[in-house]
Amino acid sequence: SPAVNAQLRAEQVTVSFGAVKALDDVSISVSPGGIHAVIGPNGAGKSTLFNVLSGVYPVTSGTVVFADLDVTKSRPHKLVRAGLARTYQNIVLGHVTVEEAILLGRHHLTRAGFLRCALRTPGARAEAKAARQSVHHLAEMLGLADSLHRIATELPYGDQKRVELARALAAEPEVLLLDEPVAGMNGHEKDEMTELLATIHARGDTTMVLVEHDMRMVLSLATHCTVLDFGRVIADGSPAYVASHPEVLRAYLGS
Ligand code: ADP
Ligand code: MG
Secondary structure: OOHHHHHHEEEEEEEEEEOOOEEEEEOOOOOOOOOOEEEOOOOOOOOHHHHHHOOOOOOOOOEEEEEEEEEEEEEEEHHHHHHHHHHHHHOOOOEEHHHHHHOOOOOHOOHHHHHHHHHHHHHHHHHHHHHHHHHHHHHHHHHOOOOOOOOOOHHHHHHHHHHHHHHHOOOOOEEEEOOOOOOOOHHHHHHHHHHHHHHHHHHOOOOOEEEOOOOOHHHHHHOEEEEOOOEEEEEOHHHHHHHOOHHHHHHOOOO
């Protein structure tokens, strides 16, 4: 069964906010190496699922398993260290330069960073060099090389979304959760981001889970698709299969 080979999975997860069940007995199984889309109407529970998978929200009941470990109670920083990074639907960049924002994503890769920096040991110098190279490489790849010293929040919106992606990639994750990476972008920016995600995925070492509204993007990128509606899974399978599923059409067209 796919659950056995899953890299990341939720089993019978329920998340209640008072009387609202944001997730209601949701199971999802993400296989290594693919691009797994999670789609569904507004309020379906997609961001809540990401918040549960990344340790931001606790479950009311159910289990989350990452790389064969029960991580149901793991905090976000522990999951990042274990190889699971994410972007946020609403960007949360502070008043920092693009370079600093991307560096923050690498934070957990720096062991005992503070002490070594304070003592200016050779190890600290080597890490600082590796960090700088990684940031510059990512900035180059994401078209941010000329913006490294600008304040991140002062960039155009589409560029800020790419900074947010660079920050998550800087953690060198095995699994990357992307919450609406093209939301609010114009058509040209969307196409660029879609191409970028395909390029990153083609490097072959990052499994992606993608919350996305744009069905065109899902069909062009995703290898698997789970559909949520009112906190429940209503369809799960290949993108082409779910796109023609009657319940999915009903949920999307509201008929
Ligand atoms: P989606 O990302 O699919 O649009 P969400 O996961 O953001 O949906 O929300 C699913 C439901 O859970 C909505 O009814 C939303 O209002 C509710 N919800 C999400 N987060 C919270 C929270 N922190 N407190 C209360 N209700 C929440
Ligand atoms: Mg959402």
